[in-house]
Amino acid sequence: MQISVVRKVLEANERIAENVRQILSARNILTLNLISSPGAGKTSLLERTLQDLSGEFRMAVIEGDLQTDNDARRVAATGAQAVQINTEGGCHLDGNMVLTALDSLRLAGLDILFVENVGNLVCPVEFDCGEDAKVALLSVAEGDDKPEKYPLLFSLAKVMVLNKIDLLPYVDFDTARARAFAVKLNRDLKIFELSCRSGEGFAQWYDWLREQCAAKKQP
């Protein structure tokens, strides 16, 4: 009984997410769903990316948080369009929340839409938001066992961003171990090692964004 209710919720979400995907694909907008633990650096990744690529791409952000509009303010300060969704206790974004948020964005001319999910390695993974790809972030302060312990995200993501590599000298994080677990789950996973604080390692991430944007615009 309860399982069937959950399944109906997920099916309804998939239909709405598919609708979101069609709206955005019709405009050739690359849409990325950023998922991580709280504090892994999703907003910091966006701040730097929005600043550095503002001359190249038109970008917008949908921010998901339980409470506060802190993150939308942070990304709006870069000049990008930003919409805040407050889930008020809800542990993930879903297709309908993103669909509703699209009404508050000017989509014309947009190249990239980032959806920053609620900080949570579990629930957001199950709810399609209409994205082209999920981007998993993992901070090296969280431990190298996270791909093994939270496998669904790393199986489904197209990219894993290993953030806070500036902290590597001060934590017990074995990069090779984290990579090996993640690639065992998902051998096509692209992995970028970077530091949102120092800016190290962003070039490959930016090249990947350029590639994905170009692919999205191909007829």
Add this chain to the structure above:
Amino acid sequence: MQISVVRKVLEANERIAENVRQILSARNILTLNLISSPGAGKTSLLERTLQDLSGEFRMAVIEGDLQTDNDARRVAATGAQAVQINTEGGCHLDGNMVLTALDSLRLAGLDILFVENVGNLVCPVEFDCGEDAKVALLSVAEGDDKPEKYPLLFSLAKVMVLNKIDLLPYVDFDTARARAFAVKLNRDLKIFELSCRSGEGFAQWYDWLREQCAAKKQP
């Protein structure tokens, strides 16, 4: 319709959690539910605590994870009793999982039972596991805005452990800001600043455990 199903689930959980609480309180076992983001250091806090206090208290651990028995192995290596619950994708522990795990523990003579919840700042907070108190962990690598952004946990917890203070020189974490947010939500919150890596700051945490254990044994 869907809301009423959720409410029934929560009510059923509260009844079972109350049953767990009665079983453990009848034996004067202090029961603590550890909740944090993935990688904030719950298992590391337990490893050190179990080692340091093994001569003083008899302790056991119920480990909650989506997958793997890594954490139960880590704590069992200290000599403590450990049971692993694998939620297989489930985002939190609940009263029934803890009740079932109690069958695998020798409760006689036990002083403290630690329940290490699934790494998640959102969902575990809503499910009573029959504990005496929730202990919130926050790593300074996660950012000082977490009490403001995930308020429910910090409102309901009796303790906030600020972990990884050895990383303070390398991250932008304003301890006073994190404390102020947390205390605004919960003015009775006890806050301990410590490092599971260096061992700094554990004395106050241990004193608090001694106090709580003594209170639990008073007639």
